[in-house]
Amino acid sequence: MPPDSRAKPEVVVQGIPASQGIAYGEVFVYIQSDVEVPSYVVDPAKRIDEIARFDQAILVTRQQITKIKHEVEKNIGPEEALIFDAHLMVLEDQALIGETIREFESTGRNIETCFNKVSARYIKAFSEIDDEYLRERAGDIRDVAQRVLQNLLGQAENSLARLADKRVIVANDISPSDSASVDRSAALAVVTDSGSKTSHAVIVARSMKVPAVVGVRDLTRRAQNGDWVLVDGYDGLVILNPSESTLFRYGKIREQRKGLEARLMEANRLPAVTRDGVEVALLANIEKVDEVQLVRDHNAAGIGLFRTEYLYLNSARMPGEAEQASAYRTVAEAFAPAPVIIRTLDLGGDKPMAGNPHLFPKENNPFMGFRAIRFCLEHTDIFKEQLRAILIASAAGNVRIMYPMISGAEELARAGVLLEECKAELRARGTPFDEKLAAGTMIEIPSAAATADILARQCDFFSIGTNDLIQYLLAIDRVNDRIAHLYEPTHPAVLRTLKGVVDEAHAAKIPVSVCGEMAGDPVLAPLLIGLGVDSLSMTPPLIPAVRYVVRAMTSKEAKALAKAALGMNSAKEIQALCLKFYNERMKLE
Ligand code: PEP
Ligand code: MG
Numbered sequence: 233m234p235p236d237s238r239a240k241p242e243v244v245v246q247g248i249p250a251s252q253g254i255a256y257g258e259v260f261v262y263i264q265s266d267v268e269v270p271s272y273v274v275d276p277a278k279r280i281d282e283i284a285r286f287d288q289a290i291l292v293t294r295q296q297i298t299k300i301k302h303e304v305e306k307n308i309g310p311e312e313a314l315i316f317d318a319h320l321m322v323l324e325d326q327a328l329i330g331e332t333i334r335e336f337e338s339t340g341r342n343i344e345t346c347f348n349k350v351s352a353r354y355i356k357a358f359s360e361i362d363d364e365y366l367r368e369r370a371g372d373i374r375d376v377a378q379r380v381l382q383n384l385l386g387q388a389e390n391s392l393a394r395l396a397d398k399r400v401i402v403a404n405d406i407s408p409s410d411s412a413s414v415d416r417s418a419a420l421a422v423v424t425d426s427g428s429k430t431s432h433a434v435i436v437a438r439s440m441k442v443p444a445v446v447g448v449r450d451l452t453r454r455a456q457n458g459d460w461v462l463v464d465g466y467d468g469l470v471i472l473n474p475s476e477s478t479l480f481r482y483g484k485i486r487e488q489r490k491g492l493e494a495r496l497m498e499a500n501r502l503p504a505v506t507r508d509g510v511e512v513a514l515l516a517n518i519e520k521v522d523e524v525q526l527v528r529d530h531n532a533a534g535i536g537l538f539r540t541e542y543l544y545l546n547s548a549r550m551p552g553e554a555e556q557a558s559a560y561r562t563v564a565e566a567f568a569p570a571p572v573i574i575r576t577l578d579l580g581g582d583k584p585m586a587g588n589p590h591l592f593p594k595e596n597n598p599f600m601g602f603r604a605i606r607f608c609l610e611h612t613d614i615f616k617e618q619l620r621a622i623l624i625a626s627a628a629g630n631v632r633i634m635y636p637m638i639s640g641a642e643e644l645a646r647a648g649v650l651l652e653e654c655k656a657e658l659r660a661r662g663t664p665f666d667e668k669l670a671a672g673t674m675i676e677i678p679s680a681a682a683t684a685d686i687l688a689r690q691c692d693f694f695s696i697g698t699n700d701l702i703q704y705l706l707a708i709d710r711v712n713d714r715i716a717h718l719y720e721p722t723h724p725a726v727l728r729t730l731k732g733v734v735d736e737a738h739a740a741k742i743p744v745s746v747c748g749e750m751a752g753d754p755v756l757a758p759l760l761i762g763l764g765v766d767s768l769s770m771t772p773p774l775i776p777a778v779r780y781v782v783r784a785m786t787s788k789e790a791k792a793l794a795k796a797a798l799g800m801n802s803a804k805e806i807q808a809l810c811l812k813f814y815n816e817r818m819k820l821e
Contacts, residue, residue: 240459240473245448247423249468252773253443254486255421256479259459259472260399261452262392262406267381271345279340283333286343289383294323296379309522311542318369322376328354344384351377363594371405395419400463402455421445421463423470425452437465445470496776500531504779506761510787513767514775515571517747521559524566526772531779534570534630536695536769537747538563540618541579550614556621564629571630573695573769574622575674576615576647578604578636599700599709604637609646619654626666634695638673641686647671648690674747675733676700684733688740695769696733698748702726720803721750722810727763727798734764745769754781755814759806761787762794784817 274282301316322328328350335346351373358370381387392414395401400421401414422437422444437444443465455461455472462471462482466489471478504514515536516527520543527535543551543559551559564572580592580603591611595601608615622633635647651671658665673690675681676697688694698721703710705726708719720726730746737744745767750756752770754777760768761782768778793813797806 242475242478243454243472245451245454245470245472247445247448247451247468247470249444249465250446251422251437251442251444251465253421253441253465254463254482254489255400255443255465256462256474256482257398257400257420257460259402259455259457259461260395261455261457262395262401262403263452264378264403264405267378267385267387269344269348269381269385270342272342273340274336274342276340279336282336282343285384286332286336286347289380290323290329292383293376293380294320296383297323297376309520311520311522315372318372319376322373323380328373344381347377347384348381351380361594400461402452402461404452421465423448423451423461423463425449493776496780499780499783500776502779502783504533504782506782506785506787506790508786508788512761512782513745514779514782515573515745515747515767515769516772516775517769518563518772521562523772524563527567530772530775532772532775533767534567535563535572535574536745536767537634538572538574539578540575541577541583544577544579550617553617553621553624556618557624560622560625560631561628564625564631568629571632573632573634573672574625575634575636576605576618576622577608580604580607599703605635605643605647606637609643609650612650616650616654616657619651620658623651623654623658623665623669624663626669627664631666632670632672632693634672634674634693636674636697637677637700638675638687639677639679640683641690644673644687644690672742676704676748678705678729681705681729681733684736685739688736688742691742693742694733694737694744696730696744696746696748696765698726698730698746698750701729701748702750705729720807721753721756722759722797722806723803724798724801724806727759727794727806730760730763730765731794731798738764743767752778754778754818755807755810757781758785758790758813758817759794759797759810762790762792762797764794781814781817785813789813 297316297319301313301320304316305313331350332343332347335350336343339346355370355374355377358373359367361367392401392406395415395418397418398420399418400423401419402423404425406422406424419442421442424446425448426446443463445463445465445468448470451470451472459473462474462478464471464482474482503511505511513533515534516523516530516532517537517539518527518535519539538560540556543556560574580601581599591607592602608618619633622631625631633651635644638644638647648671655665655667670692672693672695673680673687674695674697675684675687677700680687681701684694699710702708702719702721702723706718706720706723708715710719734744743766744764745751746760746765747769749770751760751768752774754774757768757778758781770778793809797809800806800809
């Protein structure tokens with residue numbers, strides 16, 4: 233039973249929303265703390281035994297991590313388990329092991345002290361790297377190092393396994409091995425002091441389908457076991473000891489959201505057709521093979537964007553042709569005859585590769601740097617391996633290929649030459665593939681938009697990546713919080729550019745889709761349709777709301793909306809116009 237809410241004052245903390253939903257429950261505080269390491273001099277006669285003890289601890293740690301990896305693979309999924317490959321690599325790191333032994337040989341102090349010192353140096357070095365993803369790898373080393381120390385000291389595992397039934401986890405951070413030991417039915421929500429949207433806590437919360445808020449700074453110091461907390465994963469709010477009026481308000485919000493979602497899901501079985509009979513294909517954006525069911529549940533007309541880089545991100549090695557072909561084939565088969573658009577590797581920018589820093593040297597301006605097709609056209613061995621894998625999968629369904637970050641005709645032509653080379657190689661091997669495989673390009677760089685007429689003659693379809701297109705067009709870094717308010721999808725420059733691209737695509741008789749976040753915004757989808765976009769691709773849970781608005785309007789109304797918007801001077805005016813259009817149609821009885 234919740235305690236008397238008047239006993240403690242209500243505390244509202246703003247964090248970063250990381251997984252949607254609203255939860256209310258008792259707090260379970262979890263603090264990851266460092267193992268206490270004793271320091272002493274080892275008897276010189278026992279030095280060999282001390283090194284053997286170290287070898288044994290590494291071996292036991294490896295066995296524990298391998299076991300966790302298999303459990304996660306089984307219970308959560310193969311992609312989430314990849315992080316443990318990175319952990320196993322820490323244990324293989326000869327520099328870390330070798331330095332520890334050298335430290336031991338020179339100081340004669342116990343191996344725990346030496347290992348603790350060396351691993352702390354590594355953690356510090358990683359945590360100072362000016363790159364969010366690599367900084368988080370410091371967490372991997374810390375996680376493994378703590379486990380090795382526990383094994384050396386014969387301590388029990390420090391884990392979330394003690395989680396009592398139905399609690400909200402309030403943690404300073406959650407490491408991958410912690411997350412593997414969570415009883416998945418026991419967590420109501422996850423709140424962490426630290427973290428970003430790419431942190432492990434978020435991955436865990438999403439895979440458990442519970443709300444999560446990260447970056448709440450010192451909540452673990454303010455909250456105590458037994459407190460009650462309300463977690464709003466939509467707006468990133470955490471309310472400790474909420475008052476009755478807050479609970480009442482949230483109860484209503486939760487009911488409203490649930491009711492709305494249920495009605496939208498109910499209508500989601502119907503075709504995405506405007507009231508005057510124009511069909512708009514609503515496709516799904518996916519990042520992992522295991523999202524197939526999520527896509528089915530939301531009745532998508534196919535996959536409009538498969539972001540394949542997620543197969544590589546957590547991996548210490550590049551997945552080979554067979555591994556990739558099997559992943560792509562699974563998706564192609566799952567949706568055949570519906571289309572599956574596989575985008576070639578878009579690493580770099582906000583998606584650096586963890587295990588291969590040598591392939592992605594540090595850059596001052598990664599969004600304008602060595603990413604996506606630029607990387608692929610330089611590393612043609614890696615690129616061709618992926619092209620062949622996509623071609624192989626094309627025999628199993630309606631696969632299409634798409635190139636990211638194309639800036640002009642030359643890059644597109646070079647990608648096309650490599651694709652032809654791969655086709656010839658497969659023919660020579662006798663491996664079947666779809667000879668008519670369609671190849672399209674993303675339009676996400678202003679130079680590509682400005683040369684859309686040229687590109688349209690060189691490919692089979694366009695997909696507009698508004699996430700990047702807007703950032704490059706408006707010079708607004710898409711991941712910089714300070715200027716987030718200036719990132720305006722309805723800026724007249726964006727609208728004019730979209731119109732130009734759509735018109736050129738249609739003049740060349742090729743279809744055009746939008747696969748950036750703008751496509752999944754039900755307020756802006758009518759504008760895109762009015763501009764002439766043929767299909768929209770989005771995160772599956774956004775499909776029901778977009779479908780609802782599509783069914784509530786006519787294509788004529790959408791065209792008139794786009795025409796009026798193109799005549800306006802400011803992003804705010806256009807946004808207000810779209811909101812009015814949306815509100816007039818979104819009347820859910
Ligand atoms: C885009 O830029 O709009 C897009 C869909 O690609 P990503 O978000 O993966 O860069
Ligand atoms: Mg992009």
